[in-house]
Amino acid sequence: MNFHFREAMLQMRGNFTATFSTLITMTLTLLMLGFVVLLTLNVDRTLSQLESQVEIAAFLSDGADTGALTQAVRDQPQVTEVRLVDKTQVLSEMSRDYPYAEEAATLAGNPFPDTLRLRVARVEDSRAVAELVRKLPGVTDVEYGAGYVDQTVKTLSTVRGAGYALVGLLLVGTLFNILSAVRVAIYARRNEISVMRLLGATRAFIRAPHLIEGVLLGLLAGLIASGLLAPSYLELSLRVQQLVPVLPIITDLSTISPVLVGLLLLGVLVGLAGSLFATRRYLRELE
Amino acid sequence: MIEFRSVSLEYAVTRTLALDDVHLFVGKGEFVYLVGQSGAGKSSFMNLIIKRHLPTRGEVLIAGEALSRYRGARTATLRRRIGMVFQDNLLLPHLNAQDNVAFALRVTGVPRREWSTRVGGALRTVGLEHKKLALPLQLSQGEQQRVAIARAIVGDPPLLLADEPTGNLDPDNSREVLKVLQNVNLRGTTVLVATHARDLVETFRHRTLTLRRGKLVRDDPYGGYAL
Numbered sequence: 001m002n003f004h005f006r007e008a009m010l011q012m013r014g015n016f017t018a019t020f021s022t023l024i025t026m027t028l029t030l031l032m033l034g035f036v037v038l039l040t041l042n043v044d045r046t047l048s049q050l051e052s053q054v055e056i057a058a059f060l061s062d063g064a065d066t067g068a069l070t071q072a073v074r075d076q077p078q079v080t081e082v083r084l085v086d087k088t089q090v091l092s093e094m095s096r097d098y099p100y101a102e103e104a105a106t107l108a109g110n111p112f113p114d115t116l117r118l119r120v121a122r123v124e125d126s127r128a129v130a131e132l133v134r135k136l137p138g139v140t141d142v143e144y145g146a147g148y149v150d151q152t153v154k155t156l157s158t159v160r161g162a163g164y165a166l167v168g169l170l171l172v173g174t175l176f177n178i179l180s181a182v183r184v185a186i187y188a189r190r191n192e193i194s195v196m197r198l199l200g201a202t203r204a205f206i207r208a209p210h211l212i213e214g215v216l217l218g219l220l221a222g223l224i225a226s227g228l229l230a231p232s233y234l235e236l237s238l239r240v241q242q243l244v245p246v247l248p249i250i251t252d253l254s255t256i257s258p259v260l261v262g263l264l265l266l267g268v269l270v271g272l273a274g275s276l277f278a279t280r281r282y283l284r285e286l287e
Numbered sequence: 288m289i290e291f292r293s294v295s296l297e298y299a300v301t302r303t304l305a306l307d308d309v310h311l312f313v314g315k316g317e318f319v320y321l322v323g324q325s326g327a328g329k330s331s332f333m334n335l336i337i338k339r340h341l342p343t344r345g346e347v348l349i350a351g352e353a354l355s356r357y358r359g360a361r362t363a364t365l366r367r368r369i370g371m372v373f374q375d376n377l378l379l380p381h382l383n384a385q386d387n388v389a390f391a392l393r394v395t396g397v398p399r400r401e402w403s404t405r406v407g408g409a410l411r412t413v414g415l416e417h418k419k420l421a422l423p424l425q426l427s428q429g430e431q432q433r434v435a436i437a438r439a440i441v442g443d444p445p446l447l448l449a450d451e452p453t454g455n456l457d458p459d460n461s462r463e464v465l466k467v468l469q470n471v472n473l474r475g476t477t478v479l480v481a482t483h484a485r486d487l488v489e490t491f492r493h494r495t496l497t498l499r500r501g502k503l504v505r506d507d508p509y510g511g512y513a514l
Contacts, residue, residue, distance in 0.1 A: 003393065195377050198337065199438075200367030201394035202360055 007209035008216060011185040018181040019213075023221055025177045026270065029170035030225035030263045036163035037259050038233055038250065043156045045248045050123045050152060056130050056144040058116040064138030066114060072136055073118055078125040082118045090115055113140065124153050171270065178217065178274025182210050186282050207279040211272060218271025222264035230260060288446060288477045289313040289336060294345035296331050296501075305331035307501040308345070313479065315445070318472040320488050321481040323498035329481040332498065333450045336479075337369055338362055349446070367395050370439030370447040370476075374454035376431045378423040378438075385410065385419035388438045395442060409437035412474075413467045429460025433467055440471055447471055449480045453487060465491050 012019045058073070060066065066084050074082045085093075090112040095102040105111065116139075120129050130144045186193065196206050233256070237249045250256065289312070296306040306328045313319050321329050334340045335347050338354050347354045349365065357365045378387050388406045397405070410416045413433035423431050432452055439447055449468060453461035465480075465487050472478040482488065488495060497505035 191377065192379055195379065195390070196394050197363075198366060198371050198377075199391045199394050200363045200365075200442075202363045205394055205396075 004208040004212055008212035011209060011213055014188055015181065015184050018184045019217065022177045022181045023217055026174045026217060026221035026267060027224045029174045030221055030267055031229055032170060033167045034225060034229040034259055034263050036167050039163060040160050041250050041255060043160050045250060047123055047156060049248050054123050054126055054144065056118050056126060056133065056142060058133045058139050059141045060114040060116065061138050061140050069116060069136060069138055073116055073133055076129060076132060078120045078129050080119050080121050082116060085115045085117055087112045087114050174270055175274050178214055178271060179278045182214060182275050182278035183282065185210060185213060186279065203283050206283065210279045211275045214271035214275030215268055218267035218269065222267025226260040226263050230256065288315045288350060290348040292346045294335065294342045294347055296335060296340060297343045304501050309503045311496065311503060311506065313477065315477055316475055318469065318478045318493040320493055320495040321479060321498065322483060322488060322495055324483065327498040328501040329498060330450055333448050333481055336448060337366055337371060367442060368444050368446065370444040372435050372439050372449040372452045374451035376435035378431055378434060380423050383420050383422050384415060384434045387434055388441050391438045391441050405441050409441040412440065412470060413437045427460065429456050429463055432456060432464050436467055440476065446477045451482055452480065453482065453484050461487055
């Protein structure tokens, strides 16, 4: 093992430019991935908060079969909670916020309809459920805060999707970078590899230093990326929290630590995969 | 030890017929020359034995086992039983003589505690124990070739192939190398030397196989160079 490790170190030193460029690309990719993952976690937490607040209100016509309607809505898989609020309760709630509502109702009668209030499991389903409920007989109108729910979900989902696409591309780029670095290293060792093969070295023996090189590069990139990500994210989240206190920004280490460990493992995995592909292809060419 | 059964080898890209229907048998412990002009098929013959190439037709057998049965990791196992020496000695320039020889033990997983004895023995066989710390560049061509032979025999293979081992050497060094190869043969190793050095073949007489345009045209048990 010492021999392979020493060989790997010699290779990295010998091909410093390729090694360094791979390390930089890999670090940046992992750093960006870390940011996107943390952003996604924050988006998910914001969406959860939205979900807990968003309520769909279905206004019913006079004489509507409230029992059947409640059951029909409850049967929808996206719906987690249904509550029937009769017009008297609605008036009472409204009177709390608008004291004149009760006086107006005394003069002109209760203008509010019986209402079904429901919650959905995922805020993205609000529109679909609202449209479904709107078509039920006895439902005159539906409100679910379309203006801000739809817009928020759309924006957050786009940000998340774009982040993942970018990271995906960068990961592929990193993989190719590692392939190139390992191929350069193999080319530099081609005489030694020829001798090894003729002396009866196994493929695993020939590959070992290159695999170690890939793993070391991945580990180092993961360490640097994690080391940069943790303090910069915490600093950024502090500022965002000061600017928009209502956002439920993640700052607890129990949520952030798994992301950092994940980056480290992903770095090792990408490094190993790149080296495996490069050496397998080269040795197959030699066979 | 080595058996060729109707072996032909045609290179696909150039459509060159390198070997044409070769039959032969080399027994255990023999010393055999393989002679022929450049392009006669000597290197192709050697490459078939170490499974660098596969025959287009026919079968090559080593110790009674067909090489077509050696696949994947078994190819490495096969090569551990065959020592190889080339015209270009292929020594690693950053390793001294003893480390170059020990390299063969390292890559084949021989325990480190055995290295010293085995490397010392191999260098003694080729008469270079006193130069064990010299780098290849500090050795003459002949000495480098002897280190390459030490590396080829340190694993104690039953078969030693030498492809133009004296191609880059002056007559004195060539004779030295041939003597070393004969000593290796005296230890019981089968030795096959591909060469076009007529004087050596005439001086150190052994069974001689002659190739011409890929065909085995002569198998002389008493030696001698006849083209």
